Amino acid sequence: MTQNEAPPTLDDVARLAGVSTATVSRCVNTPEKVSAPTLRRVEAVIEQTGYTPNFAARVMAAKRSYTIGAIIPTMDNAIFARGLQAFQEELHEHGYTLLVSSSAYDPSAEAEQIRTLVARGADGLLLIGHDRDPAIYDYLSRQNVPALVAWSYLGDTPTPSIGFDNRAAMRALAEQVIDMGHRKIAMISGISANNDRARLRIDGVKDAMSAHGISPDTLTVEEVPYDVSAGAKAFMAVMANTPTVVLCGNDVLAAGALRAARSLGLTVPDDISITGFDDLELAQVVFPKLTTVRVPHQQMGRLAAQELIAMITEKRAGNSTKLDATIIHRGSARPLNKW
Amino acid sequence: MTQNEAPPTLDDVARLAGVSTATVSRCVNTPEKVSAPTLRRVEAVIEQTGYTPNFAARVMAAKRSYTIGAIIPTMDNAIFARGLQAFQEELHEHGYTLLVSSSAYDPSAEAEQIRTLVARGADGLLLIGHDRDPAIYDYLSRQNVPALVAWSYLGDTPTPSIGFDNRAAMRALAEQVIDMGHRKIAMISGISANNDRARLRIDGVKDAMSAHGISPDTLTVEEVPYDVSAGAKAFMAVMANTPTVVLCGNDVLAAGALRAARSLGLTVPDDISITGFDDLELAQVVFPKLTTVRVPHQQMGRLAAQELIAMITEKRAGNSTKLDATIIHRGSARPLNKW
DNA sequence: TACCGTATTGTAAGCGCTTACATTGCAAAT
DNA sequence: ATTTGCAATGTAAGCGCTTACAATACGGTA
Numbered sequence: 001m002t003q004n005e006a007p008p009t010l011d012d013v014a015r016l017a018g019v020s021t022a023t024v025s026r027c028v029n030t031p032e033k034v035s036a037p038t039l040r041r042v043e044a045v046i047e048q049t050g051y052t053p054n055f056a057a058r059v060m061a062a063k064r065s066y067t068i069g070a071i072i073p074t075m076d077n078a079i080f081a082r083g084l085q086a087f088q089e090e091l092h093e094h095g096y097t098l099l100v101s102s103s104a105y106d107p108s109a110e111a112e113q114i115r116t117l118v119a120r121g122a123d124g125l126l127l128i129g130h131d132r133d134p135a136i137y138d139y140l141s142r143q144n145v146p147a148l149v150a151w152s153y154l155g156d157t158p159t160p161s162i163g164f165d166n167r168a169a170m171r172a173l174a175e176q177v178i179d180m181g182h183r184k185i186a187m188i189s190g191i192s193a194n195n196d197r198a199r200l201r202i203d204g205v206k207d208a209m210s211a212h213g214i215s216p217d218t219l220t221v222e223e224v225p226y227d228v229s230a231g232a233k234a235f236m237a238v239m240a241n242t243p244t245v246v247l248c249g250n251d252v253l254a255a256g257a258l259r260a261a262r263s264l265g266l267t268v269p270d271d272i273s274i275t276g277f278d279d280l281e282l283a284q285v286v287f288p289k290l291t292t293v294r295v296p297h298q299q300m301g302r303l304a305a306q307e308l309i310a311m312i313t314e315k316r317a318g319n320s321t322k323l324d325a326t327i328i329h330r331g332s333a334r335p336l337n338k339w
Numbered sequence: 340m341t342q343n344e345a346p347p348t349l350d351d352v353a354r355l356a357g358v359s360t361a362t363v364s365r366c367v368n369t370p371e372k373v374s375a376p377t378l379r380r381v382e383a384v385i386e387q388t389g390y391t392p393n394f395a396a397r398v399m400a401a402k403r404s405y406t407i408g409a410i411i412p413t414m415d416n417a418i419f420a421r422g423l424q425a426f427q428e429e430l431h432e433h434g435y436t437l438l439v440s441s442s443a444y445d446p447s448a449e450a451e452q453i454r455t456l457v458a459r460g461a462d463g464l465l466l467i468g469h470d471r472d473p474a475i476y477d478y479l480s481r482q483n484v485p486a487l488v489a490w491s492y493l494g495d496t497p498t499p500s501i502g503f504d505n506r507a508a509m510r511a512l513a514e515q516v517i518d519m520g521h522r523k524i525a526m527i528s529g530i531s532a533n534n535d536r537a538r539l540r541i542d543g544v545k546d547a548m549s550a551h552g553i554s555p556d557t558l559t560v561e562e563v564p565y566d567v568s569a570g571a572k573a574f575m576a577v578m579a580n581t582p583t584v585v586l587c588g589n590d591v592l593a594a595g596a597l598r599a600a601r602s603l604g605l606t607v608p609d610d611i612s613i614t615g616f617d618d619l620e621l622a623q624v625v626f627p628k629l630t631t632v633r634v635p636h637q638q639m640g641r642l643a644a645q646e647l648i649a650m651i652t653e654k655r656a657g658n659s660t661k662l663d664a665t666i667i668h669r670g671s672a673r674p675l676n677k678w
Numbered sequence: 679t680a681c682c683g684t685a686t687t688g689t690a691a692g693c694g695c696t697t698a699c700a701t702t703g704c705a706a707a708t
Numbered sequence: 709a710t711t712t713g714c715a716a717t718g719t720a721a722g723c724g725c726t727t728a729c730a731a732t733a734c735g736g737t738a
Contacts, residue, residue, distance in 0.1 A: 007482050009694055020718045025696060035716060050478065055458040056404075057694035059395040060723045075420050077620070085415060088441075097455065100439055102424075116436060119394040139389070143346050228620055255624045262626065281416075281567055285594045287601065287626050348724055359688045364726060374686060396724035399693045 008049040017045040028053060059121045067097045068308060069117030070126040073105045073195075077226060077252050078280050080128065083150065086301030087126065094309050096123075105225075107194050111136055118145050124308045130154055130161065131196045146311040146318065150304045151295075152196050153322040160311075160318030162304045166197045169293050169325035170204030170247075171211075173275060176327060177245050178212045181336035182273065185209065186220040186243035188234040188253045198223070201249050201277065224253070231256020232263075239264070244272060244336055251276035251283045251292055258286050258332070273333035288331030296323045347388040356384040367392060398460045406436050407647060408456030409465040412444045412534075416565060416591050417619050419467065422489065425640030426465065433648050435462075444564075446533050450475055457484050463647045469493055469500065470535045485650040485657065489643045490634075491535050492661040499650075499657030501643045505536045508632050508664035509543030509586070510550075512614060515666060516584050517551045520675035521612065524548065525559040525582035527573040527592045537562070540588050540616065563592070570595020571602075578603070583611060583675050590615035590622045590631055597625050597671070612672035627670030635662045 014021045019038060026034050027042040034042075045051075059065045068091055072080045088098040099117060103110035114136060117125060125140065125147040137159060140147050149161035177185070187205055190198040206216035220241045224230035231253035238246060248254035254276035261268050268274050268288055276283055276292035283290040303321055311318045353360045358377060365373050366381040373381075384390075398404045407430055411419045427437040438456060442449035453475060456464060464479065464486040476498060479486050488500035516524070526544055529537040545555035559580045563569035570592035577585055587593035593615035600607050607613050607627055615622055615631035622629040642660055650657045 010696095011694075021695080022697075022719080023717060026717090029696080033716080038716080050481070052454055052458045054399075054460075054694050055455075056395040056398040056460050057723090058696075060393075060399060060725090061694075061696040063696090063723070065395075075414070076417075076424060077420075078415075078417065081414050081416075085441075098440070101437070102427075115391055116394075119391045121393075121395050142389070228624055259624060282621070282624065285567055285598060285621065285625060349726095350724075360725080361689080361727075362687060365687090368726080372686080377686080393724050396693090397726075399695090400724075400726040402693075402726090 007054075008051045010051070010053065013042065013045050013049060013051050016049065017042045065121035065123055066095055067099055067120070067122050068124050068126065068305075069099045069101070069114075069120070069122035071110055071113045071117070072100065072102050072128055073110075074226070075100075075102045078282065079226065079250065079252070079278060080151075082280075083295075083297035083301040083304075086298040087150075087305045088301075090302045090305035091309070094305070096305075096309065105191065105195070107132060114140070118143050123312050124148070126150055126304055126308065127159075128152075129196045130157055130159070131194045131199075146308065148304055148308045148311070148318055150300055152200070153320060154196070157320070160307070160320045162300055162307060162321045162323070164295060164300075164323045164325040166200035167204040167207065169295075170201040170249075170277065171207045172204075173277075173293055173327050174205045174208035174247060175211070177247065177273065177275065177333060178208055178214070180245075180273075180334065182245040183214060183336075184218070184241070184243045185214075185245055185247065186238035186241060187222070187247045187249065188231055188238060188257060189221055189223050189249040190226050190253070191223050198249055205247055226250055226252050228252055228256040228259065232260035235260035236264075245333065246272065246274050248274065248276050251278045251280045251290055254290050254292070254332070255282055255286050258288075258290075269332055269334040273336075275333050279328055283328075283330070291330050291333040292328055294326045294328045296325065299323060346393075347390045349390070349392065352381065352384050352388060352390050355388065356381045402460075404460035404462055405434055406438055406459070406461050407463050407465065407644075408438045408440070408453075408459070408461035410449055410452045410456070411439065411441050411467055412449075413565070414439075414441045417621065418565065418589065418591070418617060419490075421619075422634075422636035422640040422643075425637040426489075426644045427640075429641045429644035430648070433644070435644075435648065444530065444534070446471060453479070457482050462651050463487070465489055465643055465647065466498075467491075468535045469496055469498070470533045470538075485647065487643055487647045487650070487657055489639055491539070492659060493535070496659070499646070499659045501639055501646060501660045501662070503634060503639075503662045503664040505539035506543040506546065508634075509540040509588075509616065510546045511543075512616075512630075512632055512666050513544045513547035513586060514550070516586065516612065516614065516672060517547055517553070519584075519612075519673065521584040522553060522675075523557070523580070523582045524553075524584055524586065525577035525580060526561070526586045526588070527570055527577060527596060528560055528562045528588040529565050529592070530562050537588055544586055565589055565591050567591055567595040567598065571599035574599035575603075584672065585611065585613050587613065587615050590617045590619045590629055593629050593631070593671070594621055594625050597627075597629075608671055608673040612675075614672050618667055622667075622669070630669050630672040631667055633665045633667050635664065638662060 010021050010024050014024045027039055091098050101113045127149050129152045149159050151163050153161050153163040189202050192199040209216045220238045222234040222237050224234045235257040257274050266272050276290040279292045279294040283292050307318050349360055349363050353363045430437050440452045466488050468491045469488055488498050490502050492500050492502040528541050531538040548555045559577045561573040561576050563573045574596040596613050605611050615629040618631045618633040622631050646657050
């Protein structure tokens with residue numbers, strides 16, 4: 001059995017094809033610079049030996065890895081999956097590879113992952129949200145690694161971002177709910193520390209309340225991790241204040257709230273309205289289907305990839321783009337009709 | 340502003356600390372071989388310069404990357420998320436980094452990803468399921484990269500695996516359903532081509548039918564991609580044969596089936612029983628909660644990590660482990676009471 | 679006092695690739 | 709026939725690190 005042989009190197013290929021290493025390298029990277037006969041001969045040898053370029057060596061010599069790193073807060077639920085999928089596809093079409101790691105919403109884990117990805121030669125980084133130690137941005141600029149923030153658009157940030165206005169989106173949803181007659185509002189939010197998305201969504205609700213003459217102080221907020229059971233538990237907690245609507249910072253939390261409501265014998269939306277955020281597939285799986293905010297995941301992912309690649313190849317600062325999030329009305333919220 | 344400077348290298352550190360490059364390398368990798376004063380001095384310089392070892396250079400010189408690659412069929416739904424999370428955690432505790440990529444259930448994409456990960460110097464690979472071109476296994480053994488299969492345990496495979504017996508698990512569930520009196524059975528399966536898990540689950544149902552004197556030919560099978568809408572559509576299709584129970588190859592498909600049932604005005608489980616597989620979080624979010632097969636995701640992930648690390652460090656063939664999957668009864672299936 | 683073993687550090691040879699620069703060959707221009 | 713320009717190829721210098729081996733220093737032993 002063929003085994004334990006060292007894998008073929010570029011030198012091996014060069015020797016077997018009777019050309020120099022430079023030529024083999026050209027065949028692999030810039031075939032248009034090689035004459036047709038030579039190219040054919042070299043490719044035959046590559047095929048026959050099963051040669052694969054050694055990535056580490058390539059990165060070292062070229063100082064370019066064609067690799068983009070992304071650090072997302074979690075892989076556990078689908079929040080980032082669709083956007084990341086689109087990001088990855090777009091990258092792939094441009095010859096880049098995506099390296100993903102998850103930080104479990106832990107800032108220091110995130111910092112470590114960022115260092116790891118940079119050390120691995122990532123040409124650029126995708127980060128989620130703006131909230132993080134400024135030292136990280138310093139480090140990145142010192143290492144000359146372009147970074148792009150997604151999932152959150154803020155006006156004037158030093159690091160460019162492709163995202164939507166979490167605050168305005170949540171405000172829009174809250175205003176519609178208020179227009180339905182709801183006044184006693186509760187919110188189940190993700191943990192807002194180090195998470196601008198969560199924080200801004202809470203702010204958005206308060207904005208809507210203020211704008212409609214409802215004191216934001218009357219908002220009951222429960223902050224919990226983004227998982228179904230936590231959402232259910234939080235629902236129990238906020239119900240102590242007898243709200244008529246529970247706005248959730250995320251569909252996963254809303255799914256938990258829905259489950260808790262059912263277990264309390266409450267019918268949604270007749271007894272209580274519940275809304276989500278993100279429009280994950282989950283939103284249409286639960287019953288009733290969730291009224292929620294649709295986030296342009298795919299578009300965000302694709303644009304982020306394009307912008308990041310442009311930043312890398314054109315060696316320029318990135319441009320931010322604000323995308324629109326839209327309210328989707330489904331069955332989980334309805335006008336209040338008992339006064 | 341400090342910018343555009345080349346990041347500090349090991350040579351820089353050596354010069355600033357007044358030692359040789361070998362000593363700096365030792366400080367980083369095997370500090371116990373360096374005298375305390377030297378170590379202190381070097382560490383101070385590292386701290387002060389913000390030196391991070393260049394990963395590519397390290398891999399090249401050491402021929403060891405402390406990186407494990409995993410190629411999963413999809414990140415789109417949560418099927419592999421929990422297991423992978425556990426895998427990653429266990430790896431991390433041993434100083435390894437995980438590189439994940441998804442093949443979108445496409446064999447040739449998978450093959451490409453495998454090559455990519457090997458070229459990147461992965462010390463070992465985690466693969467999902469056994470079904471793939473033998474040439475891939477050849478390639479891996481030629482490149483001397485250990486691989487481990489997860490999510491499927493088959494008796495005597497050349498490539499070791501950590502998983503459960505998909506066939507037996509599905510058979511067990513099917514037998515319980517048959518014991519409930521069901522005779523007209525339909526199945527919504529994932530695409531079985533190149534997917535032993537899907538295939539074996541179908542086989543498991545047929546086994547159960549045969550064992551109970553029901554002709555396996557009467558099983559209606561609909562194969563669709565693993566997503567909710569596909570599950571819903573497939574449900575419509577299998578209902579043409581008026582089954583009393585629809586076994587789904589996966590919770591995601593079952594969630595789709597549930598949704599379709601509701602849209603047809605059918606009550607689950609009174610009008611029809613539906614079961615899932617995997618026991619994802621989703622299984623408890625839908626209504627009614629799914630009767631399903633619990634897969635030991637976490638345990639599988641952790642064990643896989645341990646075994647793979649052992650294969651790498653001890654340079655030995657891997658051992659397979661068979662884990663147990665258990666049936667979880669919740670509300671989506673019930674005994675047939677109308678004869 | 680001469681010698682040895684051990685602990686610590688240094689020297690330098692690669693690891694497999696890319697790429698600036700040098701060389702070669704040949705058709706077109708003079 | 710000589711020169712020029714360009715396309716194709718080769719030469720060789722690194723990229724930043726690890727590690728086998730060599731060198732050194734120092735305490736202990738005979």
